[in-house]
């Protein structure tokens with residue numbers, strides 16, 4: 477199986493607004509999803525690393541846009557997980573403002589990986605994020621996470637529901653994924669390779 481051999485995964489900056497975005501000329505790939513959707517596991521699986529999750533879950537780095545330099549090849553932008561039940565309306569609005577500001581101002585963003593739990597109908601927050609991506613005309617790939625937790629039949633059924641619920645105008649691909657089974661790792665890597 478083709479693998480990324482990542483030597484350096486460096487946190488460039490944890491930013492909360494555009495004046496803090498790092499200046500560079502590499503392509504950017506951003507990743508977003510509801511908290512607990514499997515974002516850290518996904519990236520550890522894709523990059524063949526164990527330490528991304530650790531870096532990205534350090535206190536203070538969970539409500540920020542975390543820019544990672546991946547081997548001087550591309551910049552991975554970890555967008556904070558949305559949909560915490562605990563967030564107040566005001567905190568939630570701030571979070572969405574920060575995400576939208578990035579979508580609007582990112583110069584090198586090639587596509588967004590939007591992670592959605594394959595077991596459920598997309599949440600209101602998933603739908604809102606999907607609307608942002610289409611509205612700001614950002615190409616995205618939907619990653620259906622945790623497919624190992626459901627049967628083939630359920631996955632087929634849920635895929636239909638998800639496709640009917642989301643606006644897939646700007647969607648390049650919808651990829652069922654499992655970090656446990658390493659399902660479709662190559663498919664994701666091919667999408668990465670295309671922009672490098």
Ligand SMILES: Nc1nc2c(ncn2[C@@H]2O[C@H](COP(=O)(O)OP(=O)(O)O)[C@@H](O)[C@H]2O)c(=O)[nH]1
Nearest residue numbers: 511512513514515516517518622624654655656
């Ligand atoms: N069975 C299974 N569990 C997963 C998968 N991906 C993540 N998880 C579990 O889901 C929980 C949240 O995962 P995490 O990667 O931390 O999610 P994050 O909050 O989006 O970064 C953890 O308990 C993971 O072990 C998967 O593909 N299959």
Ligand SMILES: [Mg+2]
Nearest residue numbers: 515516532533
């Ligand atoms: Mg995480």
